[in-house]
Amino acid sequence: MxxxxxxxxxxxxxxxxxxxxxxxxxxxxxxxxxxxxxxxxxxxxxxxxxxxxxxxxxxxxxxxxxxxxxxxxxxxxxxxxxxxxxxxxxxxxxxxxxxxKYDGQTEEAKYWADAICDIVADWRTLFIQAFFNERQAETYPKHQQGDRNRFLTALETHLKSHDLSRSGPYITGKDITYADFVLYQILHDEDLIQDGGNGLQDYSRLKQQVDAVEGRENIKAFMASKRYRG
Ligand SMILES: N[C@@H](CCC(=O)N[C@@H](CS)C(=O)NCC(=O)O)C(=O)O
CATH class of the missing domain: 3.40.30.10 (Glutaredoxin)
Known part of the structure; x- marks a missing residue:
């Protein structure tokens, strides 16, 4: 049950x-x-x-x-x-x-949150194919070196160069959107933020976003609670 x-x-x-x-x-x-x-x-x-x-x-x-x-x-x-x-x-x-309050305050912010979400959705599809694979020992390392790096680089570049993202810490600037949870979760599920965020050492803008999400009062309380399972 x-x-x-x-x-x-x-x-x-x-x-x-x-x-x-x-x-x-x-x-x-x-x-x-x-x-x-x-x-x-x-x-x-x-x-x-x-x-x-x-x-x-x-x-x-x-x-x-x-x-x-x-x-x-x-x-x-x-x-x-x-x-x-x-x-x-x-x-x-x-x-x-x-x-x-999570879908962007302006049309430009709504578009940008949706765009980043869609990039992560593409990434997650490839992650799942590689990770939940009968030949995981072969497919997941290949994914880590290939598609995963490609998405990390693309997202880091986007967040460092887009007008709304540049100031940070979130995708659209100072206000969090739903897309920040989408992005945070793929970085978590790919085990890039565990161990003090070592997996993101080449991606400082993504690390800034992760720190901002984890620094939110209610997210901190969730992670310290029994509801959070790692
Ligand atoms: N586009 C769908 C994809 C849903 C999806 O593939 N879910 C997976 C789990 S994350 C699932 O149902 N897997 C079990 C199965 O397909 O039987 C969504 O975002 O909800």
Missing amino acids: PATERCLSPSEGNKAIGGIPNMHYFDFKSRGRGNVIRLLWEDAQIAYDDTRYTFEEYPKYKESTITKLNPATTIPVIEIDGQILTQSYAIIRHFARQLG
Whole structure:
């Protein structure tokens, strides 16, 4: 049976998004697409139910529960007040718009947050193909040397050169957007920020962004809590 845990207490943020969301996702530490959404909820202090499926039990529930909720049979899936939400990037953009504070203050900022998010989405697809691969010992090192470096360099260059990003610390400047959680999470999942951020020693602008996300009060509290699984 998947375990469901209630996290945080109901707040104004829950009113803004229309209830207490229940997320169906893997029991995969604090990793993956599901954790991008958790970061937003934790930052905004939104109460949520976290339904975690072990990798062993998931295939059975994918056939039953998840297929009924999502014809594309992927997770994360969110249930909120009778509504079903699918597709992680659409989900996080939806909550950002409802909260009115994570989707960029200007059209230029909204575009730039979406652009960086889409780059990371491309990166995550390649990361998953290489990491969750039967031939991981061969495919993941190749990914680390090839695609991963290519995305790191592209993102570092973007954040160092774009007018909004240059001042930092976040993607669009001083205000965080949902895309900062998307970017933070891929850097985390690729194990680039553990060990004091050694993996980012050649990417100072990305390190600045990571430090800013980790320095946020509610994110710090999340990472110090039992809810955070590494
Ligand atoms: N574009 C989708 C991709 C969803 C996706 O591929 N989810 C993975 C987990 S991160 C999944 O469902 N894997 C299990 C499976 O496909 O059976 C999204 O962003 O939600």
